[in-house]
Amino acid sequence: MERNSAACVMEWSIELEKALRSKKPGRSLEAISEIGLKLQRLSREPECSPVIYHMFDLIPGEDKLFYNAIILRLANAFESGDKHTRLCILKAFLFEYHKRNKRKEYRGVLSKTEAHVQVECLGRVKVVFDSEDVEDRALALGLFGCWANFAKESSSIRYLVLSSIVSSHILEVKASLFAAGCFAELSEDFARVVLEMLLHMMNSPETLPSIRLAGARLLAKTGFSHSIANNAYKTGRKLLLDCSDKDYQVAMLVSLSKLASRSTILISEHVDLLLLFLNKEKTVHLQGTALRCLHYIFHKGMYHLPLSTSLVNTLFSMLDEPQLPSPMLFQALQTLHKMLLRMLPYLPFDVFQSSKLLSIAGSASPSPITSESLLAISVLVNISRRLKGSTEMESLVHSDSLLPSQVILLIIDRITLMVKPVLDLCQIDSVVFQQVNVLFNLLILLIQEYPDLHVLVLDQIFVLIKSISVMHDIVMATTEADGSVHDNADLKTQKSSVIRSMLVLSIYRFLVTFLENLSEAGAITTKVFDKVKILVKHVCQSNLFECYTYTIYSLLLQHKIIWGHLVNESEGSCNFDRNSDISLLSCSVELESHVIEFAKRMLTESNSWPAYRVGTYAACHGAWHTATFIFEQLVRKVHSDSCYFWLKSLVQYAHGEWKCELLPIAKTRGQKSFMVEYFISLQKLTQISLQLKRVALEFDLVTTSFIDIDKKSSDIISVLAISCSLLAFCSGFALYIPNLTDPVSGFSGLKNKSNRVHNEEGLSQVTKDGLQLLLDILMKWMQIPFRAPKYFFKLRPCLGSELFAVNEAGNRDGIFVSLGSHLSLNLCLQLRNVPSPDIPVRFNKWYCMLYCKVSFLEPRVSGENKEQELGTYQAWETDDMVEMNEKLLKYATQCSRRKSNKCGRGSDDGELVISFVCFKLNDTGQGFSSCLLDVSGFPVGCYRIKWHSCCIDSQGECWTLPPLNLGPVFTIQSV
Numbered sequence: 001m002e003r004n005s006a007a008c009v010m011e012w013s014i015e016l017e018k019a020l021r022s023k024k025p026g027r028s029l030e031a032i033s034e035i036g037l038k039l040q041r042l043s044r045e046p047e048c049s050p051v052i053y054h055m056f057d058l059i060p061g062e063d064k065l066f067y068n069a070i071i072l073r074l075a076n077a078f079e080s081g082d083k084h085t086r087l088c089i090l091k092a093f094l095f096e097y098h099k100r101n102k103r104k105e106y107r108g109v110l111s112k113t114e115a116h117v118q119v120e121c122l123g124r125v126k127v128v129f130d131s132e133d134v135e136d137r138a139l140a141l142g143l144f145g146c147w148a149n150f151a152k153e154s155s156s157i158r159y160l161v162l163s164s165i166v167s168s169h170i171l172e173v174k175a176s177l178f179a180a181g182c183f184a185e186l187s188e189d190f191a192r193v194v195l196e197m198l199l200h201m202m203n204s205p206e207t208l209p210s211i212r213l214a215g216a217r218l219l220a221k222t223g224f225s226h227s228i229a230n231n232a233y234k235t236g237r238k239l240l241l242d243c244s245d246k247d248y249q250v251a252m253l254v255s256l257s258k259l260a261s262r263s264t265i266l267i268s269e270h271v272d273l274l275l276l277f278l279n280k281e282k283t284v285h286l287q288g289t290a291l292r293c294l295h296y297i298f299h300k301g302m303y304h305l306p307l308s309t310s311l312v313n314t315l316f317s318m319l320d321e322p323q324l325p326s327p328m329l330f331q332a333l334q335t336l337h338k339m340l341l342r343m344l345p346y347l348p349f350d351v352f353q354s355s356k357l358l359s360i361a362g363s364a365s366p367s368p369i370t371s372e373s374l375l376a377i378s379v380l381v382n383i384s385r386r387l388k389g390s391t392e393m394e395s396l397v398h399s400d401s402l403l404p405s406q407v408i409l410l411i412i413d414r415i416t417l418m419v420k421p422v423l424d425l426c427q428i429d430s431v432v433f434q435q436v437n438v439l440f441n442l443l444i445l446l447i448q449e450y451p452d453l454h455v456l457v458l459d460q461i462f463v464l465i466k467s468i469s470v471m472h473d474i475v476m477a478t479t480e481a482d483g484s485v486h487d488n489a490d491l492k493t494q495k496s497s498v499i500r501s502m503l504v505l506s507i508y509r510f511l512v513t514f515l516e517n518l519s520e521a522g523a524i525t526t527k528v529f530d531k532v533k534i535l536v537k538h539v540c541q542s543n544l545f546e547c548y549t550y551t552i553y554s555l556l557l558q559h560k561i562i563w564g565h566l567v568n569e570s571e572g573s574c575n576f577d578r579n580s581d582i583s584l585l586s587c588s589v590e591l592e593s594h595v596i597e598f599a600k601r602m603l604t605e606s607n608s609w610p611a612y613r614v615g616t617y618a619a620c621h622g623a624w625h626t627a628t629f630i631f632e633q634l635v636r637k638v639h640s641d642s643c644y645f646w647l648k649s650l651v652q653y654a655h656g657e658w659k660c661e662l663l664p665i666a667k668t669r670g671q672k673s674f675m676v677e678y679f680i681s682l683q684k685l686t687q688i689s690l691q692l693k694r695v696a697l698e699f700d701l702v703t704t705s706f707i708d709i710d711k712k713s714s715d716i717i718s719v720l721a722i723s724c725s726l727l728a729f730c731s732g733f734a735l736y737i738p739n740l741t742d743p744v745s746g747f748s749g750l751k752n753k754s755n756r757v758h759n760e761e762g763l764s765q766v767t768k769d770g771l772q773l774l775l776d777i778l779m780k781w782m783q784i785p786f787r788a789p790k791y792f793f794k795l796r797p798c799l800g801s802e803l804f805a806v807n808e809a810g811n812r813d814g815i816f817v818s819l820g821s822h823l824s825l826n827l828c829l830q831l832r833n834v835p836s837p838d839i840p841v842r843f844n845k846w847y848c849m850l851y852c853k854v855s856f857l858e859p860r861v862s863g864e865n866k867e868q869e870l871g872t873y874q875a876w877e878t879d880d881m882v883e884m885n886e887k888l889l890k891y892a893t894q895c896s897r898r899k900s901n902k903c904g905r906g907s908d909d910g911e912l913v914i915s916f917v918c919f920k921l922n923d924t925g926q927g928f929s930s931c932l933l934d935v936s937g938f939p940v941g942c943y944r945i946k947w948h949s950c951c952i953d954s955q956g957e958c959w960t961l962p963p964l965n966l967g968p969v970f971t972i973q974s975v
Contacts, residue, residue: 001804001828004926005041006048006063007056012038013066013073020077029088032077035070036092040099042067043108044923051928054806054826067109068117075121078143079128086128086139093146097182106149118150122157129160137164138175145179152183158190165197170210177214181221191224195232198222202239213251220255223262233259233266237273250289253277257293261300271297271311278314284325287318291331298338312339326372333375340383374435377414380407381442385449404450411439411446412460416467419503423471423496433502440510447514451521457514458531461507465535468503469544501546504539508552511535515562516712524562533557540594548610551598552617557591560622560785595626603633615650622787624658657786692728696721697882705960706791707799713789723781730777797833800964801949803848804828807970815970819940823933823970825850827917829949831925832964843959846919848949849888850931850967853912856943858969884948889958891916892950911937935972942971 012035019031053060078089100106113121122144129140141164144151151157161183164176184191198215201207207215219236223229233256240252253274260270274297277290315336318324324332384404415436422432447457515532518524539545539553557563595618602611615630631651638644699721703714805825807815817823829848878884913934919927933945945967950960 001055001802001830002924002926003056004052004922004924005038005045006052006058008038009042009063009066009070013069016070016073020073028077028081029084032074032085032088032092035074036095039070039092039096039109043096043100043110046107046920046922047112049928051826051828051930054808055804055828055928064112064114068113071110071113071121072117075124078139079124083135083139086136090139090142090146093143097146108149110147111149113150118147121147122151122154126157126160134169134171137169138171141172141175141179145175145182148179148182148186152187152190158183162193162197165201170208173211174214177211177218181218184218184222184224186224188224188228191222191228194218195222195228195235199235199239209245209248212245212248216248216251216255218255219252220258223259226263229259229262230266233263233270240273246283246286249277249286253286253289253293257296261297267297275311275314278318280321284328288325288328288331291328291335295331295335295338298335312336315339329372330375333372333379337375337379337382340379373414374438377407377411377439378442380410381446384446404446405453405456407446408443408453408456408460411443412464415439416464419468420471422499423468433506436503436506440506444510444513444517448517448521451518451523454514454518454523454528455531458528458535461511462531462535462538465504465507465539468500469542497544497546500544501549504545504549505552508549508556511556512559515556515559519562529557529563546610547598547601547605548607548614551595551602551614554591554595554598555614555617555621555623555626558595558618558621558623558626561787592623592625595623596629599626599630599633603630603637608634608637615654616788616790616793619650619654619788619792620790622785624654624661627654628658653788660782660786689728689731692724692731694882696724696728697886699724701882701885701960704958705798705962707959709789709791713791716787716789720786723784726777727781730774798962799831799833800962801848802830802832802965803947803949803963803967804830805945805968815968817935817970817972819972819974820936823935824930825933825968826930827919827928829919829921829927829929831921831961834925843921843951843953845892845952846921846927846949847888847892847951848917848919848929848947849884849891849914850917850933850945850947851884851912851914852933852935852943852945854938854943856946857941858944859942878946880946881948884946885950885960887914888916888948888950889960892952892958935970938972940972940974942969944969 016031016035020028022028048058048060048063050060052058053062074089074092078086081089096108096110100108125140125143125147128136129144131137141161144157144161161176161179164172165180167173167176180190180194184194198218202212202215216236216239219232222232236252236256236259240249240256243249243252256270256273260266271294274290274294277286278294279287282290315332318332319329384407418432418436443457447453511532515524515528518528536553536557540550599611599614602614611630612634615627615634618624618627618630628651631647631654635644635647635651638647699717703709703717703721805815805827807817808824808826809816815823815825827848827850829846915931915933917929917931919929921927935943947963947967948960949963950958952958
């Protein structure tokens with residue numbers, strides 16, 4: 001269990017005190033710099049509850065004592081230290097100030113300090129302010145601003161801040177304006193006073209430009225309420241239009257944009273104001289600022305009024321300016337993108353000038369592709385997608401500017417232009433490859449809306465691959481002509497080979513996603529197969545690539561999900577061409593032999609890791625024979641036990657799926673004999689139905705247990721769950737006999753029914769029809785190809801949770817409770833392996849269920865918490881995971897408003913006690929709570945508590961958290 005800030009604050013206080021007294025040069029400044037991060041951590045975590053005190057064996061109030069001591073020590077060091085010490089202390093508090101969430105009420109460490117400590121700190125800093133040194137006064141004012149949450153309550157400090165605004169020293173005035181802004185954000189009365197003083201100062205001709213500039217920035221902080229924000233905006237707008245100073249106008253535009261974003265009634269007026277500064281007569285700096293402010297408004301999602309065509313025309317006209325700097329061009333495109341995506345259905349089509357976007361996308365330098373060109377292509381793709389199905393699409397087609405085919409050609413041309421310099425120079429540029437992948441992703445998005453353009457895409461991809469080959473020939477010819485040094489020529493050839501392999505691998509990944517999307521849209525035809533076959537043949541017959549490339553491209557034609565339905569449509573005899581004698585099935589066998597041949601070459605060349613990747617691709621494509629062969633060969637090459645057992649399990653897995661694939665092939669025995677043979681192994685349909693239902697629930701549990709699972713893997717597992725549910729229903733329904741005797745006489749009724757069936761010549765027609773229907777369903781289901789989800793091969797630790805528990809007594813030797821008593825536990829839920837920030841999942845609520853019954857009796861284990869160190873996998877080894885998950889999800893979704901310590905009692909092979917707990921986790925993934933388990937009916941002994949946890953994200957979706965440690969063990973002792 002990780003120690004939170006409350007458990008560490010005593011140690012931090014002692015370390016700070018030692019550092020401040022240290023005579024080592026720079027040690028005190030280093031400690032003060034480190035304390036800023038610790039203060040911010042203290043501010044993020046909520047106040048300690050009794051549970052936290054019990055979990056970390058702390059004295060109640062101990063944490064408050066020490067962080068009050070830290071604040072007081074820093075105030076004392078500010079009073080007695082030199083300028084460097086004071087500046088370092090101010091930076092530490094500024095760091096904590098800037099990390100605050102301005103949208104929420106401040107509940108950080110400064111708001112938790114005792115009142116007498118606050119008064120003492122203000123008094124010590126005021127001593128520094130009363131000095132004659134201007135720099136010291138400015139530093140003190142800055143600290144007052146950081147402490148505004150309690151300094152605003154002191155009338156003397158407020159007076160010092162306001163009086164310093166009219167000081168004759170520029171540094172002091174700027175510092176007082178910062179402090180005044182901090183105070184104005186928290187006090188309405190203070191904000192009104194500051195606004196009046198600010199207006200007077202701005203109108204005064206004696207005000208220096210630097211002070212006027214600082215005042216313009218201060219204006220953004222005076223919007224404490226809507227009324228003050230409206231007054232401040234009107235005042236600032238008037239000041240902006242009356243002043244001609246460009247720097248002042250820039251600062252005022254930014255402040256007015258922040259004020260306008262707080263009030264929806266100001267948005268329309270502010271957009272009109274920004275439109276004035278987008279005029280060509282304004283300076284480039286002002287136009288750029290207006291663009292940034294406009295993007296800020298749209299990015300916040302504040303603009304909800306009908307969009308004027310004049311604003312759109314103004315942005316399009318800016319795109320025509322030849323002297324427009326690249327950052328402004330990019331900003332204009334970003335703003336235009338957000339506007340058009342939101343307002344496109346309501347815009348008159350005569351304002352949309354796609355030719356300019358095409359010009360921007362095609363006129364940028366080829367390598368590297370500029371951000372403006374990439375963004376212009378993204379705008380074209382998104383607009384084309386939004387126009388799909390529009391009633392006015394036909395009117396747009398006549399202009400030949402919005403045709404998705406043009407965008408497709410543009411994307412392929414840009415990719416070709418980008419990779420040419422890379423191949424010419426034989427230098428690996430990661431930025432170029434990232435941009436190539438971005439363009440391929442845009443192409444995927446476009447083709448999802450226009451699947452009828454798949455032939456054009458395949459033709460262009462083939463042209464792209466051929467152009468890579470031509471580029472290679474040119475590079476090699478140049479190398480041979482200039483190759484005076486043989487070693488340099490070999491190095492260039494080797495780099496060129498690596499670059500080509502990386503490019504064709506990106507193309508391969510695109511093709512897999514592209515073809516899978518076509519398969520989902522039902523657009524896969526034999527014509528598509530022919531084109532892909534020609535493309536693969538061109539790659540494999542070329543001598544420019546590695547054996548790994550040949551293998552994965554050959555494997556592309558074995559993708560059962562993409563091509564499987566072509567076989568099913570004609571029951572295994574579908575031809576590429578109606579006039580062709582070669583069947584798809586025989587071609588599949590031929591292709592499989594090619595893949596295995598390439599795999600043998602890889603393994604001969606000792607390319608074990610590429611061969612393993614090919615095996616995973618084969619499993620993900622459903623090519624189980626190929627996967628089995630590769631994994632079998634790799635088992636003989638590994639040396640470590642972990643790799644051996646992993647590959648051995650993959651061999652058994654792939655081999656089993658391959659055997660299942662061969663089942664539907666046996667058709668020569670006739671339907672009747674096959675039916676009899678098959679149903680010999682399915683004698684107990686009712687039991688099988690229940691088992692299939694449980695398997696479906698387990699698949700559902702898998703999809704919700706891994707938050708970082710990719711969408712494709714999740715879809716594959718969901719399909720399996722649906723299949724199992726379908727089979728469970730069908731197998732249970734096929735032998736359903738209506739009018740069966742009620743459950744009281746169920747056994748005798750079932751016996752009579754069974755005897756009557758055996759006495760009859762055969763099954764009833766209803767039963768025969770049910771069995772025949774089940775057989776048809778099973779036959780069709782077995783023809784559906786199965787593939788392994790990509791996430792199956794991800795071996796990194798997944799997000800999970802650990803549970804730690806202590807009883808009220810806080811006995812570290814174990815958890816003990818008297819016979820006939822309830823068990824009270826203090827709990828800590830700790831997240832582990834938290835996913836990276838790019839995963840779009842935000843968690844709101846966390847729930848946990850603890851349960852125990854008499855059958856969970858365990859032998860006494862010696863050693864402190866030894867039972868929680870037995871391994872992660874044992875925490876998963878529970879037979880009731882599905883049932884407990886259902887109970888917890890029901891509580892989380894329907895009973896989230898109940899008290900967290902409310903328990904439920906039930907009976908399941910013994911007395912079952914359950915307690916549901918709700919956690920509120922801090923930023924470090926740690927939450928605390930308590931629960932009460934009614935174990936008063938348990939006999940003397942040692943029992944393990946099992947647990948299960950889940951969370952609800954911001955979208956309302958429930959996720960199960962895999963338990964990464966075993967539950968706590970408690971001992972019931974006789975009185």
